[in-house]
Amino acid sequence: MSTTEPIALVPVEVTVNGQWYRREVEPRLLLVQFLREELRLTGTHIGCDTTYCGACTVLLNGAPVKSCTVLAVQADGSEILTVEGLEQDGKLHPLQTAFSEHHGLQCGYCTPGMLMSAHALLAANPEPSSKDIRKAIQGNLCRCTGYQNIFKAIEAAATELRGKG
Amino acid sequence: MYPAPFRYHRAASVEAAIRQLSELGEGARALAGGQSLLVWMKMRFGDFTDLVDIGRISGLDTIEQDAAGVRIGALATHARIARSPLAKLLPIVGDCANGIADNQVRSRGTIGGSLASGDPACDWPVLLTTLDAKLHTQGPDGKRDLPVDGFVEDLYVTKLKPGELITGISFAMPARGSAGAYVGFKRCAPAYPTISVGVQLSLKDGQCEDIRIALGSAGLTTIHARAAEAELRGKTLTPASLARAADAAVDECDPVEDQRGSIAFKQSIIKVLVKRGIETARRRSQGETVEVSHEYY
Numbered sequence: 001m002s003t004t005e006p007i008a009l010v011p012v013e014v015t016v017n018g019q020w021y022r023r024e025v026e027p028r029l030l031l032v033q034f035l036r037e038e039l040r041l042t043g044t045h046i047g048c049d050t051t052y053c054g055a056c057t058v059l060l061n062g063a064p065v066k067s068c069t070v071l072a073v074q075a076d077g078s079e080i081l082t083v084e085g086l087e088q089d090g091k092l093h094p095l096q097t098a099f100s101e102h103h104g105l106q107c108g109y110c111t112p113g114m115l116m117s118a119h120a121l122l123a124a125n126p127e128p129s130s131k132d133i134r135k136a137i138q139g140n141l142c143r144c145t146g147y148q149n150i151f152k153a154i155e156a157a158a159t160e161l162r163g164k165g
Numbered sequence: 166m167y168p169a170p171f172r173y174h175r176a177a178s179v180e181a182a183i184r185q186l187s188e189l190g191e192g193a194r195a196l197a198g199g200q201s202l203l204v205w206m207k208m209r210f211g212d213f214t215d216l217v218d219i220g221r222i223s224g225l226d227t228i229e230q231d232a233a234g235v236r237i238g239a240l241a242t243h244a245r246i247a248r249s250p251l252a253k254l255l256p257i258v259g260d261c262a263n264g265i266a267d268n269q270v271r272s273r274g275t276i277g278g279s280l281a282s283g284d285p286a287c288d289w290p291v292l293l294t295t296l297d298a299k300l301h302t303q304g305p306d307g308k309r310d311l312p313v314d315g316f317v318e319d320l321y322v323t324k325l326k327p328g329e330l331i332t333g334i335s336f337a338m339p340a341r342g343s344a345g346a347y348v349g350f351k352r353c354a355p356a357y358p359t360i361s362v363g364v365q366l367s368l369k370d371g372q373c374e375d376i377r378i379a380l381g382s383a384g385l386t387t388i389h390a391r392a393a394e395a396e397l398r399g400k401t402l403t404p405a406s407l408a409r410a411a412d413a414a415v416d417e418c419d420p421v422e423d424q425r426g427s428i429a430f431k432q433s434i435i436k437v438l439v440k441r442g443i444e445t446a447r448r449r450s451q452g453e454t455v456e457v458s459h460e461y462y
Contacts, residue, residue, distance in 0.1 A: 007170045027173030027216070030203075049166045051204055052355045054269060063244070063272040068166075069203050070273065073173050074196075074220060117268065138354035139267020 012076045016041065017085030025072050031065075032056040034072035035082060043083040043112050047141075054140035057113035058082045064120040066139070083112035086119065094164075095119060095157040104153035106144030113140050118154045126162055130155070168206035172215045179303055179332060182219045187305050187328035189215045195330055196220065197240055200266075200274035201282040225332065226275075230254065236335045239277025247271060256449060257345030257365065261292040264347070264459035267354040277331040280313070283321040283386075286357035290317060291381035292347055294389055295363030298336035304329030320385040343367035343375070346445035348438050349459035352425065358382050358459060359425040360434040362414075364442035366397075368450050373397045378410070378442070382425070383418035383435060390414045393439060402447055410443065411436040 009024040016039060023038050035041045035058070044067060047055030051069040058067045059081040086093035095115050098104065105111045114137060121128055121136035128136065133154050142150060174189070176182035186193050192214030196202055199220075205211050219225075225240040228249045235251060243265045246252060252259030265271055265279075265288050279289035280300060293300075293313040300316055302309045305328045313334065317323050325331070339345065349361035361381040367374045376397050378390040393414040400406050420431035445455050 007172055010173050026170070028168045028170055028206075030167070033167075049207070051200065051266075051270060054267070054355070057269055060272070064269045065272050066269045069200060069270075071173075071196075071199065071203065073175075074199065074218065120268070136268060139269045141353075141355075 010073045012072050014075055014078055014080055016080045017082060027073055029072045030068055031070040031072050031075050032067035041082050041084050045109055045112055054113040055110050057116040059116055059120055064117050083115055094160040098153040098157035102149050102153040102156055104150045110140060110142045114150055122158055122161060128158060166207045171213050175218045176222060178222060179330060182217050182330055183304055183328050185217045193217055197275045197278040198273040200270050201278060234335055234337045236333060237276055238333045239331045240275050243271035243274050257347050260347035260458050261288050264349055281331055283317045283323045285386050286382045288361055288381060290387045291361055291363050291379045293334055294379035294387050295365050295377050296336040298334050300331055301333045302329050303332050314389050317386045342450060344446050344450035346442045346457055348442045348457050350434050350438060351459050351461060353461050360431055360438055362438040362442040364446045366446045372401055380418055383420050388418050390417050392417050407440045407443055411439040414439045
């Protein structure tokens, strides 16, 4: 008995990468589609679309989430950080630099999600063990690298960020 | 991949959610973290015309413990429970909470949603059956307390009535000397377990005084392995008695063949995990620190 009458749009207000946005959306719009299609922030990728691969990972009020499994309306009133928000004043974030230097990507499809999961890890735990790093990205699949260079990159970024602190 | 169109309603309180769900009728469903529900809806599994978002109702995500027992609000996320002092105090709770899916899913998914989904692969129903927990609900006809054991009646079918919400769960603090473990086996972090097992036991003079064993993904609902428990209650834990309990658990389970493996494969996993769960709980009951959780292929 799915509904055939027009569905009322719902207002959504969010702050993404420090910028405030307001849109009226269909309730079924997923957060990843809201970011990509409404806000044109296409850095966040849609991979499996089934809560599996983690390519769509963003930080919702600081917590990593798979944005293919969050409704835009659920994010109303939230602060969101996407991969576009990592770079500051034209300078790559240390995590981004480390992924580049350590060859932590090949095709790059999983990279935005990897970066956001790694960012959440380092915000909560500036000195992660190698096991902590592995656990932090267990919800992010990479089909190119075999992960070793991703681990190295996150370790290197952690060291770099501690040095700055 | 969009879910089919639905209307969205936001509930400000439990009472308001019950009223909205009752008024909207059969096509309405409560939305908490959405980590099961939204996945189902994208696959057109279920036909929902209205979602009532209960995710913002305040006061439903608390985790409280005292000498008498533990109370957890329905909206407590897996991540919140994993980080709580409770997960340290009762390692079986930490095993479970930390092993569910991955960080991203744990950020959003709730203990109440895990129960309400009626999915035999979800971990909380198994853990809470092991701990003989009660589930608290509120609906148009008032409040109810139900045992978690038996709450899921069939695949995706629970005892919840129309308009009724799970508000929380509670269980008695395990007695001194009682210890538990929750172990699972899965393809990778975001996958549901191929099999999961919860064990809570207490030993006295080298004998198993009491034991509870529950299994997930091992049938159409959570399996409370009473025959396996009977093999060990009042007996000494030996490799032979553990093997008898594991065989009894296999007989009580009814796993289906699916993408996670054949029936024979799952039966072999059941045997290993039942023994591992019992052995881990035994070591913990003797004061040893043992780290376990879900393991991957």
